[in-house]
Amino acid sequence: MRNARILWDYHDTGTPLAPADAIIGLGSYDLRVADRCAELFHSGLAPRIVFSGASGNWTGGLYATSEAQAFADRAIALGVAGSVISVEPNSTNIAENIGFVRALLPEAGRLIWVTKPQTRRRVSATLRVVWPKAHSMIAAPEHDLAAQPTEHHRFDALVSEMVGDVWRMAAYARKGFQASQPMPPAVRTAFDALVAAGFTHHLPDNMRSLDP
Template sequence: MAVELPTPVLQAAKTLWEYHHIYDPLAKADLIIGLGSYDLRVADHCAALFHQGLAPRILFTGKSGNWTGNLYESSEAEAFAHRAVNLGVPAVSILIEPHATNIGENIRFARSMAGEHIQRVIMVTKPQTQRRVRATADAQWPEVATLVTAPLTRFEDQPTTAYSLEGLINEMVGDVHRMRIYPIKGYQTAQSIPVSVADAFEFLVAKGYHHHL
């Protein structure tokens, strides 16, 4: 049964949800990069973009993370590739990077596999991790033009049987925290954090959504 949360918590969570969105306008690229996670809708979206002719290859990256340790029989990347093949993407058009355990590694390892002469990539991730992907790619793969997108999923539909609403909120709170500290470490570019987002972050931390800090 779905957990009903107080309206102020939901309002604060939706503020963070909107903040994390990027949804760049897309153009043809050299490579689609699908970041592994619990959310197979990302693989579906990668397949759809491939079939639209936006890139000739897909690279799926991911070993396991905070929420996928026991979700797939294989790595995230292999599970996503299997999904894409079932959706009609030729296996020969798919690269698999099965070792990354966080977004920084997703991008660094994908960069190493992508080869030379890559000028533009489309990075596909969950809706709520788009801003972190943007900030990380701009810091760690600056020579390539990166377009960031995600499935067009509603906030209410993002939780799954394997990933709760509480998990979603904790993740979004944690990523705002990373927006603050990772630029200092050189992991990400600095991101402007509006007052409304900072207030929602502090409110949710005070309400106990601090498990991904």
């Protein structure tokens, strides 16, 4: 748990929020992201919402539709008018989320991106490469590590997700897919300990090190 919390705190970075041109909800297994988008919309921070996502590592068969449509349906159930929601149902990773939304909103200058708490650092790092000129603010549902596991994504899957995303941030920065991120010694130590403990389900085969 101590090592999991180190990774949670590392991933869980955000920014202050201010009025924006749109709120972007990144699809996933966690409908609380759609709830947060609806909350921010109702607070008046932006006049429209775009939900982005086809299906990913953990949502195959979870929804009857795309992640984006499932999130849109959730927001409508929470009182957001369908007329202010756009759906981007084709993206399968964070870079595609951002790139496809950019194609939908080419004139947007200020955006609020809403994702899972433990995905905020990856979203921020990817934005700096895929859409660097936009003023992007990063938000997430406001709860702690203990509340993040869901019925469909339990604690062991969550820890494996965080381990895999630490590896991806290091590997993808070397490939130019994301901006380089600091990697504190405590994060490296936690990563190694969790890999040794078997939380490797979100790592590519034979990829167990942060170094090339």
